[in-house]
Each structure stands twice: as structure tokens, then as C-alpha cells.
Amino acid sequence: MHPQDVAQPSAPSSPAGPVVDVEQAEAALVEHYPRLVRLAYLVLPSGPGRGRRVLTAHSLVQRALPRGRVPAPVIPAQQAGRDVEAGYALVRLRVVRTALEAGRPLWRAAWPKRSQLPPLLPQVWGLTLFPRPGGADELALDQRLSTLSGPARAAYALRGLERLPDGDVRAVLTAAGVTDPDAALAEADRIPVAHRLLDSPEFDACSLRARPTDLLGRRRRVRAALVAGAALAVCGTLLGLPGDGWGGDGPAAPPYARNPAAQAALDPGRLTRVSPTAWKTAARTDFSVWPARGDGTGDRELLRRALAVWARPGGDVQVSATPGTPTGGPPGPPHLLYAGTVDTARVVILYDGLRIARYAEPKDGTRGAALDFARVDGAGRDAAGAVVLSRADGNVRYLTAPWVRGAAERDLREPGSGAMDLTLTGGVTSPLASPVLRPEPCTSWNVLQLTDGTGTALLTDLGELVPARLTAGRPGAARPASGAEALRTWAPFACSLGAVRSAGVRSVNAWAFAEQPLPGAPDGRAGSGAWVCTRAETWRGAGARVLAQFHTPGGRFGAVAATAQDVPACGPREPRVLAGVLWKSEAGSWYLLAAGSDDVASVRATGGVEGSGRGRLLTVRAEKGARAYLEGTVDNGRPISGLR
Template sequence: MSTSQRFGSAAVEHAEAVLVEQYPRLVRLAYLTLPDSLGRHTRVLLAHKAVQRALPRSGSPVASAPAEGSAGDPDGPLTLVRARVLRAALTPAGPAALVRARAGWPPVPPFVWGLRLWPPAGGIDEAARTLAGASAPVRAAFVLHHLDDLAEDEAVRLLARAGAADPAGAVQDALALPVGEPLLLALRRPEFDASVVSARPTDLLRRRRRARAAWAALATLAVTLTALSLHGPPQGPGMRPTAGPAASGVLDPARLERVPAEAWADTARVDFTAWPARGGRTGDRDLLARALRVWAAPGTNPVTTTPRTTADPPARPPQLLYAGELDGRAVVLLRDGDRIVRYAEPATGSGARTLDVARTDEAGVTTAAALSLSRDPGGAAARYLLAPWIARAATRDLQRPGDPARPLAVAADGVTAPAAVPPATGPCASWPVLELTSSTRIVEKHSFVLADLGALSPVHLTYTPLPDGPGAAPARQPREATGPEARAAWAPQACRLGELRGGAYRAVNVWDFAAGQLPDGGGRAVWSCTRASGWAGPGDVLVRLRPESGAPQDVASARSTAACGRFGQHLLAGFRWRSPAGRWYLLAAGSRQVTGITATGAVRAEAATRTLAAPWSGADGPVTLTGTLAGGGTLSALDGAGGGRD
């Protein structure tokens, strides 16, 4: 006779009531715990599957801690359901998880015919990106502690019950994640609800073609099997199975994905996936076939890729963005996941065919707003294909903040007239940029600035103004570089953008983090940090001192760092500076949470504020700077004042 504890009908009824009441929170827990390598559609389906299967059956055995699942304990049913949801999310493929993982297969979601599902943009996916790279138990611990308000020991017990290997370590790692209070408050907003999904049909025409192709393939297979049963397989040298994109039909122009023209105005994902196929040659099957063939096998044709990007052929039919003829060349733009590919060939006669590949991870309203189509032979002007949600386009000179913007003509298919681009070589007399305005159908009064650095996708320029007040004030967020203050801050930084050519950058932000008076009548100066954020995640930063008169001076720099970004909001920097009187000083400044600065080494000085100015006595050697933070703890300088990194 079995003596194990089993669920009674009353316990199951209580668990069902809790599941229905807490359904959005349970789906959120499952969605954020599931592997971040899965697509949004798959994660949503698996999250709902985990919650809907979390209800125990009457008479089934209790896995552990039977008192927690009893009807007499008010928190018991919720604890029970949470544990079962976590167990399913930690092993989303069920009993076959290990077998499928070893084979490199993803977990199998429920099947939904003809629909793609995803959470609302700007909602739950913001939390998913915050937790990207963390293990499933750590993500689960983050949700349990920060969003579901479980104490640390409660989260540890629940993770242990769900089968996590190191629940205590997962909770500690979750507590160490660089998440500030503003983000936590944002994550608690109602729109962060993975149980609210948007649904759109898949390509109906392609679906019909696939169904017909499937029936044809089954008929062919039946004939082939019959022939093999009579004659056996073909023999002889060179008889190898056909494989690759061409064999699977991925490179068939008829299978290219084409988005409806108005999809951008009725979707929660406003990015390259919402771009329709535009241009006068979208029906030119031969042109599209050549573009796909060169992509699959470039041969001697030149291919360029941005850093950390491959030119590998697509694994599934790509999305067609544009096919047309511009300035004597035929151009095709294709999207494959997080890559954009531009193919170009002479419109008439023979000549070089080129292929350019760029990455566009998690592009959005601004970073998916324009793509470079063509450049004139001298490289002084370019044409762009604008996103369908762009209502107006203009150009302006970033070095002349007081000059008005000049309207830029845009054709009906979204192609701009030739626009001046920043010089690649020679003197930097001007720095042309695009100023685009979004349609009011998606957002009101939204203009932004893009700069062409020679890549397929221009970079998005933003500006973060000086903090409002003392260290307790909330952090200022980057804003569009369209206002007078932003243009004034960008003017002396414009020519430094040329140093970013050849990189894979999505956005550049100028952050004015401190200001103060300079010694010996040097006037007021602003400390700024310019961060160039890459598509792959890491960013490069440059700290500069911008005086009221005279050229800005470089203070410190760093590559592949989180500094001056969302997860690097504390900053301290300093350097050796010569005053108008010819005397040398150590200057240092910190961001809003810095309440004091200490210098040791060649200069020994202290300041109880966010800025420091101390005479440099002439002693050689490095200086170590340390900042005191308002919330406790210390901060090292981005770059040692003597040139050595501390």
C-alpha cells in the first residue's frame, strides 16, 4: 500500500482558483524563466503551456513539502502552482529535455496554426532583455524576489522545490544584477504582462503554396519509395545527397517574405519586420534570383560585413525590403533575422556585383528608420530608403546648431533625394545629418537625428542633459538630439564621429554629467561622456571637458565598457589640465551620485563635492582618483589622471 501524500479534491480546487487569479503573474514568471534563446512566439506559447499544466490532478502524489499544498495554508496553493510552473519552465521540453538538448533542438511549443504571437512592444520584452544571458534559475529568482516580492529564503525554498541545482546561488546572482529602482518600478507597470499578446496571421499566400508543395512532396516521396523498393538506391561515384539553402528552396525568389504595405501601422513591433517590399523591381524574379545566388556563393564578387557579422546564406527565406534601380545600379535589400543585406549590380551591361551585410539586433522606431541604398562615385552624397512610418525628412549641419533644417525630398516608395554625407577624409568643415519625423499614427511629435558613418544603417544620435540637482535626483534619460541644448552639445563633438567609421554602432549619446568653474579664470566648463553603443552590446566611451571658449579636451576613454550607459550610470574621470595662467591642475568630476572625490599619488587632495580642482605641484607619476557614492561604496576613475588606469 502506498503511504505517499496525495492531492485531495479540495486542494486541487484551491490551486485552480489561485491559478486563475494569478494567471498573468504566473505567465510572466514562466516567460522570463524560459531560455532567452527562444523566439518571442515560442516563449509565449511555452509560458502559457507551463501555467495551464501546473494544475495538479486529484489523487496525484505531492512531490515535496505537502503542507505547502494543503487547503488549510492560505499561501499553500500559490506556492504549489508556482513550483510546478517553475519546474516546467526550468525544463521546458519535459522528460525529453536532455535528449533534445544534446541534439541541439529547441523545446517544442504548442502548435498554433496560421498565427504568430508576441507580447506588446516595450513591455515584457524589456524585462527579458534585462535578464539576457542569465541562467534560467537566476531569471526565475529575479522575478520571484523583485516582481513577486518573495523574501530571499522563500525564493530559495521555492527554487529548490522546483528542482533548481543551486537555488541559493541563483538568488544571490539575481540580487547582483545591475537593476536600479527606476527599472523595477517600470517592470511593475500593467503593460509588463506576458499573458497579453498580439496575434497576426502568417503569410497566407505562402501558407497556401506550402500546403500545395507539401502535398506534391508527399506524392513525389510515394513514387520515390516505390521505385526504391523495386530497384534499390542509385549507386556510383559522386552520388551525394543534395543539401544547403538552394536545395531547400530558401533561395527561391518566389518564397521571399513580403510584408503588407500597412502592417507598420497595426503592429506592436515597429522595426524592420514591418517594412513592406518597395521599389520598381520587386517583381523582377531574375534580379532577385541573382541577389540570392550571390549571397549564397559570392565567388569573386566583393563582400563587406560589419564587425561580428557573418555573410552566411540564410537558413530560411529572407524578407524583401526593396528592389529597384538607382543612379545606374540595381539594388536589392533583404532582411534575415538580425541582418540586413544589400546587393547591387550595374543596371545595364556588366560590372562588379557587391554584397554588404550589417547587423541590426533589436532595431526599433529610430534605429530601423533608414537604410543606405546608394552613394555617388565621389562619396559626397547618398540616397536612403526610409521606414514607412517616417512622415517627414530633413537635413541639417551638426556643426552649426543655429542653422535651420533643410527639407529632404522623399519619393512615394520611400527613397530620398541625394543627401550630403559626412566626409570620410580631409578637413571636417561640416557634418550633415538626417532629421526624421515619425508619423502621428504611431507617435506624436517625435523627431530624431541619424548620422551616416558609411554603414548600411545610420546611427541614432541622442543627448542626456546635466542632472537637475543633488545626487538624490533621479537619473536623466537620453533624449532626441533635436533641441537647442542638444545641438549645442553635439556641435563640438560632431567631427569625432568620424572615428567610429567601420564599426557596428547603433547609437551615440552625449551625456553632460557634471559642470563647474575652472581655476585661474578659466570660466565654466561641462564634463561630457560620449558613448557609442554597438549592435552587439558593448560600447566605446570618450570623456571630454568642454569649456565656454576654446576647443574641448580629451580626458579619458575606454572600449567595450558599460560606462556612461544604462548599466553604467556612475562615472568618475580626471586629468592634468593647464590653466590660462600657465599653471597645472588636477581636474576631476563625477556623475550625480558622487558626493566626494579623493586623489592620491602625485597629487593628494580631497573635495566634498562632485568636482575637484587641485594644483599639480610638478611631481611626476600617476594619480589615483576615488569617488564616494551617495548610497555608500566607492567608485574608481574611468582613467587615471596620470595616464595609468587605476
């Protein structure tokens, strides 16, 4: 914080001008409370820890109401409605002003302002509250913002969150007491423009996660306080202290148990390591035969911090896990896969037989550490080909299996464009563009292509530690989606992979189950539409997501006709499907098109569209917006319902 950048608030405007009463300000505060708290959270310094920062942001916004009628600021609020606009502008100004004051250092020669003291309300006992973690881009932005002065952070937030032009930002900063708003704007220009990230859950101080504080340690402190006869004084002191917990174990919480097995799991000297050639003679090839790689495999302090944070993540550690993945400590000494410096972080990747755990901390300290988990039980050679090592600036690096001989980048949207080779250095790929970090609209979908001497596999980043395998073909006989026909099948449907990101997906199969002639062309030559069913299988078994999609000639993208969750359709247990879609012909007529897999013997439509036919295809005239229900029978007489 730069105290010289903040002066006393400027004098109020003339009372003869417009005024805002308490009711108007309260209405604006209640309506826009989450946005104001997010703004305060962004302006506040990150030094005291995220838990303290969250409570301070709420406290500042709740104290932003004026005591009576006050002059309305002459700064636009970017809100609809004149009364609410003036009230919102006033409350926002008071939030920015007190947030800047809260970040100023305390001086012995001056009494602290109310905003510089720990908030009286709200208070939470026994829990640490912090926003839900975002991605690598949000973490990097938060770290960059922490290097700015308070006025510069305010300028960046007003630009990005409030969408104010620079002239209005200057007006807000001046009214908030900043002596040199132009310098604050120039300092904010040092941060790359990533305003869309300000709407991320990383900066949402109203949508919070909760973790307990050190339970056994808290009990011991209370007992000691009771014995000493000073329980209230001791508890008050402990609650007033910042709970950073940074010690020899880095960002780990204080130890709460001395179980010998648990302590053995935290000893860097007991980490499991295998030789670089162990996979060649092993009975199975999975993560258990990966050797330890990276320039930090001998860094005991880094490894100890990673193990300690895994066992006891502190309140400032960002913890994420794929659905269905436990986040508890390792049951014993885990397997070391990687330790070293990647881009701007130190990274440790560990494996305990069930999970992959990735610990990452900035190169210049431990503040802002992250711990990510992914479930990988039952992974064989095909599923243990790569792990995400880092994400930065929209790119991703992978650590590949020791049996991988080559890596390349391929655009799944362009099957004929070929693959671009990636360098492999110690099993680490050069960076490639991550499709899940790209802004909309979806114009490309870059995937990782790996070769190992026995075949070629395609993997895609879905925002998790382990990329998902892409396959194509009939369920039960699917093959890696690396052949020319499989690539053509996937091309129109690549962007639909975004629907299953961050869902713990293990593999996604695309099955072209039918082609259907298109009706209604004036010349009778409308071509055929392609029906494809994509099924995303998860590591936990449950939660599989099925999409039936329809693609017409000349179209760049397939259209989702039906979706389903936790159904066996399109999978090895139920290798059949029936789906339909309303389609408009070139002549402007609407039709219900329905198709089933090759063992469907008849199809019938009821509801808003009536029709039936033998075979697996059905074409019926329909009205725009009609809703139909599909039923059919398969060759053995069993009924089948349409996917919905």
C-alpha cells in the same frame, strides 16, 4: 588594353653612367615591397579577376630583380638615400614595364612574354585571395580605372601613389616602352583626382582576405580525375582556368548543395512581401513591416542574383559585415525591402529577422558586385527608421521606414543653423553629404533628421548599412537629440563620432554630467568647462565605447579626457562616471580638473598629482605631463574609479 600604346623597351643608357648592382636593387625591393605590389596591382587590368590579379602583382615584383649590374635610370625615385633611390627607381621601372606587358593581349603570330603567362610563383591552392574591401568611393575608382588603357593606369598610379610630377611620369612611361606618354597622361586626366584613395585597403595586395574555392565541387572533380586516370592533367587544367564563376546567378560561386530549404531561400518567387499599410496595424513596428519598394521588385533575374550571391558569394564579390554579424546564407526566404536602380548601381536590400543584407552591382554588368551585412536584431520603431541605400561622390541616400513623413539634413556642429529639407520619393531621400566620406579636418557633421508624426529623431552615417541613433540625456532617461538643448550639448563633440565608425554601433548618447569652474584667470572670470560623456552602444551588446570629453568656453571642439571599452559607465546599468584632465589656464598654470556625476560624494587624486576634496569636483595645481589616478565614493559609500 590598347596594344598600340606599348612598344619595346627603349635602349639602355650608356654603361659609362651610374649603375645599380643586384644588392642595391634587392634592398630597395625588400624595403618597398608592399608599395611596389600595390603599384603593380593598380597597373594590371582587372579582367582576370582579383585573385589572379593579386598573384600576378606579387609575381611581377618578385621577378623585378636584375640579373647583374645594370645602368641606373635617370628617373627620381622620391626616396631618401642615394643608393636606395637608384635601386628603387630601377625596380619600379621594371615593375611598371612588366605590368604593362602582362596586360597586353596574346597574339597567335607571336610568342607570349613571360609576364603575359599565369605566374608560376606564388601559387595558392584551395583558396581565393583578394584585398580587403574599401568603400563605395574605392569601388567606383577601381571601375573607372578598369576603363583606361594600361599606360593611362600607370600614369594615374605614378601620379597618385608615387607623387611624381608629369615630367617624371613621362620619363618612366617612356623608359617602360610607352610610345605616347602624353596621350596616356591625357587619358588619365579623365578620372577625377582621388589620389588619397590609392592608399586604401581596396588596392593593398599585401593585406589579403581568403575564401575557400568550391569544396564539394573540387572533391567531385578530383574523384572524376582519379577514375579517368588523368588526375594531374585535369587538376592542372582546372587550376589554370580563371575562376570568375559568372553564370545565371551572376557573381555567385557555383552551387555546392541541393538542400530543399536552402533552394527555397534562393527562389525570388518566395520572397516575403508585405502591403504598404501593414505597419499601421502590426503588433510591432520594425523592418518586418517594411513594404517592398523600388523599380526592380519584379526583376526576377536581379533578385535571383542577389539571393544567390548572398548564399554563395564568388571570389570577386566584395563582402563586408559589421562586427559580430554572420555572413552565411539566409535560413529561409528573406523579406524584400527594396530592389531597383540607384545612381549608378542596381541595389537589392533584404532582411532575414537578424540581418540587413545589401547587394549592389553596376548598372552595366555584374563585375564588381558588393554584398554588405548589418546586424539589426531587436530593432524597434526608433532603430528601424532608415537604411543606407547608396553612397556615391561623398553623398549618401537612405531608404526610410514607411511611417516616416519627412526627412531633413542638419549640421550637428552648428546647432542654430536649422535643418534643410530632403525630398522623399518612394521612401528614398535625396542625397546628403556623408560625414564619414568627408576628408579631414572635420569642419561639419551632417546628420539625417526624420519625423514620423510622433517625434523627431537624428541618425548619423558611421560607414555602415544602418545609421546610428543620436540621443542626449542621463542614461536610462535619454531622449532623441533633436531638441535645442540636446543639439547644443552635441555640437562640440560631433566630430568625435568618427572614433566609432564601422564598429556596429546602434546608438550614441551624449550626457552632460557636470560643469566645473575654471581656475587661474587673471580677472577671476575664466568661466566654466562642460563635462560630457558619450557612450556608443553596439547591436551585438559587447564592444560599447565610452568617451569622457571636456569643453571650455569659446572652444570649437571638445577634448577627449578618457576612453574605455566594454565598461558599464555612462550607461543604464551604471549611470555614473568620474573623469579628469590636465588643463592649462590663461595665466599659463597647469591644473588637474576632475569631475564626477551628481551622485559622486568625494574625489581623490594620487600618483603624479596629489589632492582630494568633498563633492564631485576637484581642482589641484599640477605639472605639465603629470599622470594622476582618480578615485572617489558615491553617496551610498561605494567606491568609483576614474575613467581611463
